[in-house]
Amino acid sequence: MSDTIAAISTAFGEAAVALLRVSGAAACDVAEALWRGRRKVGELSARHAEFGAIFDGEKKLDDVLLTVFRAPASYTGEDVVEIACHGGVLVSRQILAALLRNGARAAGPGEFTQRAYLNGKLDLTQCEAVMDVISAQTELALRAATEQLEGRLGDRIRALRQQVLETLAHVEAFIDFPDEDIDPDTDALLRGRIANVLADVEALLATAGQGRVLREGLRTVIFGAPNVGKSSLLNLLLGHERAIVSPRPGTTRDVIEETINIRGIPIRLVDTAGIRDTDDEIEVAGIERTHRAIERADLRLHLVDSHLPPLDQMSGQALECFTDAPPKSELLVLNKHDLGEHPGWANVNGVRLSCLTGKGEDALADAIVAVATGGAARTDWSLAINSRHAACLEKARDFLQAAMRAFDDALSAEFIAEELRDAMNAIGDIVGRMDSEELLDVIFSSFCIGK
DSSP states (O other): OOSOEEEEOSOSSOEEEEEEEEESTTHHHHHHTTEESSSOGGGSOTTOOEEEEEEETTEEEEEEEEEEEOTTSSSSSSOEEEEEEEEOHHHHHHHHHHHHHTTOEEOOTTHHHHHHHHTTSSOHHHHHHHHHHHHOOSHHHHHHHHHHHTTHHHHHHHHHHHHHHHHHHHHHHHHHOTTSOOOOOOHHHHHHHHHHHHHHHHHHHTTHHHHHHHHHOEEEEEEOSTTSSHHHHHHHHHTSOOSOOOSSTTOOOSOEEEEEEETTEEEEEEEOOOOOOOOOHHHHHHHHHHHHHHHHOSEEEEEEETTSOGGGTSOHHHHHHHHHOOOTTEEEEEEOGGGOOOGGGTTOOOEEOOTTTOTTHHHHHHHHHHHHTTTOSSOOGGGOOOHHHHHHHHHHHHHHHHHHHHHHTTOOHHHHHHHHHHHHHHHHHHHTOOOTHHHHHHHHHHSOTTO
């Protein structure tokens, strides 16, 4: 934290402009060693770009715009200097090398954001949202990441932790000051408080699947017998020809994966080899990959030819399943509906589709979104947690449930307090804010101790 760090902040490659960032107590001094302008770097107005040049000794490297952000009103909370130069690979590297020779060191991965966290500019959920914003593939994913970056999830977590803290403060006060005039809450009221927190924890945990879909995409596998139109469906959803379409069985022999956007949700669409008995070694290998893809899928699109009889393409057990209610992780897609539907499909639940005409594409999109959202008409994606948040919340849930059991078993207040403290710390780990002195502050401010 005492070092001054520097890095190229724009992506590698040729562009109109490249941006270098320097952060630390000596940021202005490091930049001053290279700067040639009307005023010294330390004299520049904060947040106002200044035109000048960067020199390495007597060698001019480039004309640049230089901007100073003074602590604590900067991204990292430290003095920050940003240098905008021409976007060539060589010139940006030369300026970085000169910065490193004049007192800065190369920043590690994520170190600017790490300093923002350590200096209290961002909590951990906001730090994670920085990468979510960068990697977002759809508008919905970007909006969710932006709201998390603005602190919406962090605010929810802090409010949750505060509820546990206040309950713990009351229990601790009763334990530590038994001679004072503190009227303990009844067991029923304390249990009610813990139950409310548990309900909030469960509600957040329920968003974990949505968060994974937004960040990684819904892995959706298209499978079925040969010549039912799997590659045609992939091309239809992509909007261009990605896979070869042929009436010859066994044309697709490998797994093809593409990411598409359906109603703002990223879908990782996987086309697979047709499943059939064959002696072709290459096709057998492709079919084995198909089975592995099906096992890993979040959603399986079972494609069939609706013009042909069902039992030619599906087992009686599978057909019976879709006649009743299809599995939540599988959709039956009855393709080639433009050729007419065989009577055997009359009572089968599925999406009717024609890859040739595109009829039924909207219905398929609606069905895919319903799986991704769990069938919810409106979902608050801005609070979709990631796997780390889920792990912390699961620990907190376990501790809160243990506190409830302590009430049921009539254990002493010390046992209840210990479980509540562990739950509070687990929740606090999500935003990265844990301070044992907070507990004492709440105790003395909420209860008039020693009056």
